[in-house]
Amino acid sequence: MENVILTIHLILALLLIGVVLLQRSEGGGLGMGGGGGTMSARGAATALTKLTWLFAAAFIVTSLILTILATRGGDGGSVVDSATTTAPADGPATTAPATGGGLAGTDLTLPGMITGSGGAPVTPQRADEPAAPATGN
Numbered sequence: 001m002e003n004v005i006l007t008i009h010l011i012l013a014l015l016l017i018g019v020v021l022l023q024r025s026e027g028g029g030l031g032m033g034g035g036g037g038t039m040s041a042r043g044a045a046t047a048l049t050k051l052t053w054l055f056a057a058a059f060i061v062t063s064l065i066l067t068i069l070a071t072r073g074g075d076g077g078s079v080v081d082s083a084t085t086t087a088p089a090d091g092p093a094t095t096a097p098a099t100g101g102g103l104a105g106t107d108l109t110l111p112g113m114i115t116g117s118g119g120a121p122v123t124p125q126r127a128d129e130p131a132a133p134a135t136g137n
Helices: 002-022 041-073
Strands: none
């Protein structure tokens, strides 16, 4: 269902771009203008304007439908909800980039972040620094 609406949404986007590019420019900038054809300039402008409004309305409707479908399919959680105040007890030891401290003075750690003995994030060692002696745990 979502793929069908997404396909329609993309087709509408391309049609909307095409109809906008077909319209005559007001200031004559890049538009070649020119007459000819079976429709008068006023009739063509009215038809293209109506078509533009139709494609734009359908584009907005498909955008809203895709947004509703995406929120229904999601877990509804937030990245902030996954943050913990303590490091996970188990799991592989991975290095995390330095965060520059916690949020608002708290020792906030994210899943998978290595913490030191005080609960603060471990700052990765620079390549030009000598290796620190290993401590036994």
